[in-house]
Each structure stands twice: as structure tokens, then as C-alpha cells.
Amino acid sequence: AGKAGVPQVVSVGAIDMVNFFAPDTVPAKYKGRKFYPHNPVVTLMRTTPEENVRIGADLGKKVAAAKGPTSILLPKKGLSAIDAAGQPFDDPEARQALYAAIRDHAKGVEIVELDHHINDPEFADAAVRKLLDLIKMGKH
Template sequence: RALPIGVPKYVVSTIAFSPLIAPDRLSADIQMILWAGGLYGLNDICKATLSQAAGAVYGAALAVEPPDPDRPVIGMVSFGSSALQYMIHLRQPLIDRGFSVAVFHGTGMGGMALESLAEQGYFAAVLELAVAEIGNLMVGSVVNAGSNRMMAAARRGTPIIAAPAFGDMIDFATWQPVPERFRDRPYHAHNRLLASASLTGEERRELAREVACRLKQSKGPVHFVLPTQGIHAWDVEGMPAHDPEALAEMVDEYK
């Protein structure tokens, strides 16, 4: 995990992709292949596996493009434009101002990748525009980025702009049963992989306190943008996820 993102990493293992390997123990850009049939020596099956792994690392090393030193990189965590439509209007102006913009999907592995790069000092600034991974961590959802989420940029003093988008929902796998504590709540099946359930006002307060606690540890400047009429496109009047009272509790806690 200490190797920077971009350095080719390939794991050949008899337990590749098994539940024994938790995602938070792996680098965000690692690749794995099953070591099949080679427990007691080489044979045609495992030789093919080794050849593929070696070829993958060699090819990846040759394919690396050096970064542009004249374009500082801004790291963002967000979701798709169906929910966070401002991203359509935010990214291009930053590019026009001379920045390279890297947007990470806030579904666990994306947040892990951003933290890894932030720890290396890769970013000129970080825009934390979705806090769902923190909420997911707090309720035990597998869709989280680990306990260090929102900490690397803060520790390095990288400038941070944050907003509470999706601080009102938790995510879980669509194909699994809805967790019992969330069964009677507003529910949104985003696709065949991810579904979301609404948090109560008190749960939103708890999440707001946790986000604020992490941001307060920053050694650099932090700016927090706090919408008061809704924090994403599904949290507006007339939409099932809109809960004005719970929203008001969250806004009050952040203030």
C-alpha cells in the first residue's frame, strides 16, 4: 500500500478476490489474479498465470504517461450528474483556469484512491463534495473508504473546500436485503449495484459532527459550503428523499 498510485501493482494469490481480502487492506489501483493449481509446483495452468501477471506489470510500466507539471491537480469526490448536477458546470471552468481536475466516485474505492494521492501531496486542493463514505463507515456499510477518509489532505495542510452532499443517506448493495434499521425509510435503488436509504435528523447530526471533527484537524485552509434548501438533486421539494425537518437539523448542526 505504500507504493504510490500509478506504480504497477499485481498480486498473484490463492485467495485473490476472496472475502479474506478486505478492500481496505489493498491499494486502490491494485490488480489481482488467482494463483490456480500451483500450490505444489509449476504446471501449464500456473505458468500461464505468471506470464499474464508479468506481462501486465511490464505493459503497465511502459504505458505510464508523465504528469503535466504546469497543470496543478485538483482532487474531487462526487457522484454522477443525476444527483449532483453542479459538477457539469464546475469542472470545465477549473480546467480553463489551468488546473487538471480528477473526480473520484464516492463509492468506497474512489475515496480510498483520493486519500492515497492526497497523502502523497499530489493535489493543489481537494474538493470534498460528497460525504456519503463517512456516513457509510459510521453505520457499517461496506460502501466506505476506511477510517482515514477525509484525513490525508487535512494532515498535509492541502486547501479543502467541502460540502455536505449525500450527508442524508447511506448506501448498501442493491442485491442484498435492506438492513433492518433502514427498512421503513425512503429508499432509492440507483442501479443494480447500489441503493440508498435516508438518514433521520439525529443521524444526520451525528454525521455532520463527524465530518466537522475531521475537517477541524486540517493544518491548511478549509472552506465549507452549506446549502440550506437541499444538498443534492434528490433532496428538493417534491422528491421522495426530501425531508425539510431532517435537513434543517443537519444544517443547524453544521452551523
């Protein structure tokens, strides 16, 4: 979408985790990390603030290269079902590291932080409204 100039709304769903298969498939170098057994054949590992800086920088650079109207929506209350208050991957520091890197590298892109969780209906509504606004902008 970015290279084609298509209006886009970008967000960060599930960037808080790395997916592996069953627990015995997780590389030994990740021993000691925070894991969540999603089901018997899917194991999730929480990303660290340092990893999120790299992820945010990559995302920000790619979005900044978009040729069409683009906005980034960031959910302040979590990126996945298990990254929310009281959930196993809740890590405000890691989220802020991700967001800071995105802000640092997404030059010229509108960034909107919303006081919602990514799975909240209000977040989805805001994303739809923003996309419709961007589509209208592209028609002028």
C-alpha cells in the same frame, strides 16, 4: 488535505443517503425507513435527523482539525438529486439537523450557506471561487 495543510473547500454532497446493493441486501433493522431504488442493484436509504446530527458532528470535528485554510459550503436547497423540492428525499428538517451539528463542531472554520442546490452551477461556481480565494490566502 486537512492534515497536510492544503487549502480545502468541504461540502456535503449525498450525505442525505446510505447506499445498499439490491433491495434484498438491506438489513432488516431498517425496515420502515424511506428508500429509493436508484437502479436494480443500488438501493438508497434516507438519513434521519438523528443520524445527520452524528454525521454533522463527525464532519465538523474533522474539518476543525484542518491545518490549512478551510471553508465549508452548505447548500440550502438540497444535498443530492433526490434531496430537492418535490423529490423523494427532500427533508429540510434533516438538512438543518446536519447543518446545526456542523456549525456546533466546526469551531474556527468559515461556514457559508448558499441559497442553491448542491447540483446548481451557481453552487459549483461559488465553491471554485472560494477555493481560489483560500489558495491565494495560503501564499501570503
